[in-house]
Amino acid sequence: MLEQVQSLLSQAKKQIEECQDLKVLNDIRVEYLGKQGKITNLLHSMKDIDKEERPKAGQLINSARQEIEGLIKDVQIKLNEKVLEEKMANEKVDISEPSKVIEKGEIHPLHKVFDKLIDACVSMGFTVLTGPEVEYDYYNFEALNVPKDHPARDMQDTFFITDNILMRSQTSSVQVRAMQSMKPPFKIVSPGRTYRADSDATHSPVFHQFEGLVVDKNVSMVDLKSMLTQLLKMLFGENTKIRFRPSYFPFTEPSVEVDATCPSCGGKGCRLCKNTGYMELLGAGMVNPKVLEMSGIDSNQYTGFAFGPGVDRLAMVVNKIPDLRMMFENDMKFLEQMK
Numbered sequence: 475m476l477e478q479v480q481s482l483l484s485q486a487k488k489q490i491e492e493c494q495d496l497k498v499l500n501d502i503r504v505e506y507l508g509k510q511g512k513i514t515n516l517l518h519s520m521k522d523i524d525k526e527e528r529p530k531a532g533q534l535i536n537s538a539r540q541e542i543e544g545l546i547k548d549v550q551i552k553l554n555e556k557v558l559e560e561k562m563a564n565e566k567v568d569i570s571e572p573s574k575v576i577e578k579g580e581i582h583p584l585h586k587v588f589d590k591l592i593d594a595c596v597s598m599g600f601t602v603l604t605g606p607e608v609e610y611d612y613y614n615f616e617a618l619n620v621p622k623d624h625p626a627r628d629m630q631d632t633f634f635i636t637d638n639i640l641m642r643s644q645t646s647s648v649q650v651r652a653m654q655s656m657k658p659p660f661k662i663v664s665p666g667r668t669y670r671a672d673s674d675a676t677h678s679p680v681f682h683q684f685e686g687l688v689v690d691k692n693v694s695m696v697d698l699k700s701m702l703t704q705l706l707k708m709l710f711g712e713n714t715k716i717r718f719r720p721s722y723f724p725f726t727e728p729s730v731e732v733d734a735t736c737p738s739c740g741g742k743g744c745r746l747c748k749n750t751g752y753m754e755l756l757g758a759g760m761v762n763p764k765v766l767e768m769s770g771i772d773s774n775q776y777t778g779f780a781f782g783p784g785v786d787r788l789a790m791v792v793n794k795i796p797d798l799r800m801m802f803e804n805d806m807k808f809l810e811q812m813k
């Protein structure tokens with residue numbers, strides 16, 4: 475018996491010492507100590523030996539069993555450490571490596587100007603209203619005092635879809651929709667896309683306007699001037715001055731062209747403003763009483779003013795962009811510069 479135990483023990487020791495793998499180690503444990511294991515079987519065979527020898531044999535087997543268990547535990551700890559070390563080595567994080575740059579999106583320069591205009595006007599109590607880009611001739615022209623064959627139609631090279639349907643050439647169409655759906659007094663602005671058959675450095679077939687309309691009792695040119703001064707100051711800074719020049723629009727009377735001191739030189743004169751110190755920014759005027767009447771507003775009771783800057787032009791001025799078309803090309807190099 476003694477010999478049997480000793481030979482099993484030394485066999486097991488050798489196997490355990492040579493073992494390099496946790497799975498194999500578990501197999502060894504099962505081989506010796508499992509339910510059908512070699513040591514376990516020895517314990518079962520105790521019933522075949524003499525009664526007097528049993529306690530001694532039992533002791534012997536049990537101490538062999540303990541020794542094997544102990545050895546397995548030691549090797550298990552060592553192998554676990556090895557596995558951990560390998561894992562650490564493989565998953566090492568090099569904190570000195572340069573980090574990846576995550577590209578960040580930006581709001582388009584044109585929309586930044588739209589956002590500023592909208593924020594400024596909402597803070598002054600205006601409601602934002604939008605209208606369709608594919609529009610009836612009636613809203614774009616007729617109801618704005620531009621009947622068919624009126625020479626003023628030549629001011630805008632319009633894309634017609636049918637005789638009566640067109641791509642709106644101005645956001646002034648939304649003025650009419652507002653006047654016909656709202657009861658005065660009201661103040662609305664309407665940002666949006668507009669279309670004309672035009673293309674050069676300062677014109678694009680698709681461009682953007684920002685229409686404003688105020689209808690109330692006793693509204694005058696003074697209100698228009700103070701409101702626009704405030705708006706353009708919010709956009710270009712406190713020191714901005716504005717000036718009115720006489721102009722003509724069929725839907726406003728009197729009509730003006732509005733200039734602001736050049737945001738680049740502050741009015742001293744520079745290349746951007748062609749040394750005039752001023753930038754031409756928008757058309758405006760008092761709503762023609764005929765236009766109010768056509769939309770069912772009593773022009774004896776109410777007056778109104780309207781204004782309509784080209785937003786692309788404002789964005790060009792704000793960002794010193796030389797060619798308007800650059801804003802629609804989605805060239806990443808250009809957009810990066812606008813950040």
Ligand code: PHE
Pocket residue numbers: 643644645646685686723726757758759780781782783
């Ligand atoms: N709609 C005019 C244009 O496109 C601008 C404008 C708007 C003029 C409102 C007066 C009042 O030229």
